Amino acid sequence: MRIGELAARAGTTTRTLRYYESRGLLPARRGENGYRTYDEDDLRLLRQIRTLQDFGFDLEETRPFVECLRAGHPEGDSCPASLVVYRRKLAELDTLIEQLTSVRAQVGAQLARAEAAVPGGPEPKCELGGHG
Amino acid sequence: MRIGELAARAGTTTRTLRYYESRGLLPARRGENGYRTYDEDDLRLLRQIRTLQDFGFDLEETRPFVECLRAGHPEGDSCPASLVVYRRKLAELDTLIEQLTSVRAQVGAQLARAEAAVPGGPEPKCELGGHG
DNA sequence: TCTTGCCTTGACGCCCGCGTCAAGGCTTAC
DNA sequence: GTAAGCCTTGACGCGGGCGTCAAGGCAAGA
Numbered sequence: 001m002r003i004g005e006l007a008a009r010a011g012t013t014t015r016t017l018r019y020y021e022s023r024g025l026l027p028a029r030r031g032e033n034g035y036r037t038y039d040e041d042d043l044r045l046l047r048q049i050r051t052l053q054d055f056g057f058d059l060e061e062t063r064p065f066v067e068c069l070r071a072g073h074p075e076g077d078s079c080p081a082s083l084v085v086y087r088r089k090l091a092e093l094d095t096l097i098e099q100l101t102s103v104r105a106q107v108g109a110q111l112a113r114a115e116a117a118v119p120g121g122p123e124p125k126c127e128l129g130g131h132g
Numbered sequence: 133m134r135i136g137e138l139a140a141r142a143g144t145t146t147r148t149l150r151y152y153e154s155r156g157l158l159p160a161r162r163g164e165n166g167y168r169t170y171d172e173d174d175l176r177l178l179r180q181i182r183t184l185q186d187f188g189f190d191l192e193e194t195r196p197f198v199e200c201l202r203a204g205h206p207e208g209d210s211c212p213a214s215l216v217v218y219r220r221k222l223a224e225l226d227t228l229i230e231q232l233t234s235v236r237a238q239v240g241a242q243l244a245r246a247e248a249a250v251p252g253g254p255e256p257k258c259e260l261g262g263h264g
Numbered sequence: 265t266c267t268t269g270c271c272t273t274g275a276c277g278c279c280c281g282c283g284t285c286a287a288g289g290c291t292t293a294c
Numbered sequence: 295g296t297a298a299g300c301c302t303t304g305a306c307g308c309g310g311g312c313g314t315c316a317a318g319g320c321a322a323g324a
Contacts, residue, residue: 090239135301
């Protein structure tokens with residue numbers, strides 16, 4: 001299979017595949033005409049990468065999973081190095097979610113305070129004259 | 133006050149202030165020698181910008197707050213345009229937190245599944261021989 | 265043979281909020 | 295006078311994951 005077909009089957013682009021290859025993540029064999037050649041295993045690796053990318057993993061973070069698959073393991077996370085990445089990611093996510101939740105609370109409080117100070121804020125269609 | 137002092141008092145850098153000016157966010161008067169000149173009001177504007185930046189607001193999103201202060205209002209969020217930004221930000225935060233929470237759950241599930249499949253994963257120092 | 269459509273490499277663009285360096289001018293203290 | 299330390303503008307770099315164009319090679323059908 002050539003690069004265009006692989007890209008289509010994985011729902012990505014040829015540019016992306018060349019980029020992965022440039023990063024050493026998904027090297028390709030070459031046909032006699034110089035075209036990149038891929039097989040079903042490459043598709044599996046690519047899908048592993050894409051899944052993790054969709055989760056917000058950096059490209060580098062997908063490397064252990066790819067290497068794990070390439071080493072013949074049944075899943076990309078069948079290797080300790082992948083689990084390390086999982087755990088680090090979980091910690092990052094927890095920290096991030098905590099921070100965002102804190103920010104959300106602060107922004108929400110600011111909004112509530114500001115709305116209370118502005119006439120017509122919470123219920124803009126009532127008491128237009130503001131005589132009450 | 134000149135740019136260095138303002139930067140120091142706001143806990144930022146001169147480069148940042150020039151950048152804000154280039155974006156039209158924090159224009160400066162000029163002394164006869166060409167030096168930028170700021171006053172205490174500029175410091176207030178700058179602190180408003182920095183606070184929102186710390187909350188993860190884009191620079192453009194701070195503009196209504198800055199203009200509100202510059203218009204003479206007591207707070208940057210004393211204007212409707214600022215409240216719009218607040219509400220939009222809250223919605224963005226909610227969406228993002230939701231997505232991250234979902235990802236966290238999926239990654240956590242993947243980790244649990246992978247750990248269950250790998251001997252020595254959850255408790256690496258026990259049963260080295262794995263005879264149990 | 266010509267066209268169409270795939271493929272190749274190379275290289276610049278984008279986003280965003282600055283960091284950092286360059287080359288020079290002004291000010292101030294000694 | 296001169297050195298230090300502030301200021302000026304201009305311009306390139308960075309990180310990440312590609313998009314997009316350029317210029318050309320190769321393959322297959324009419």
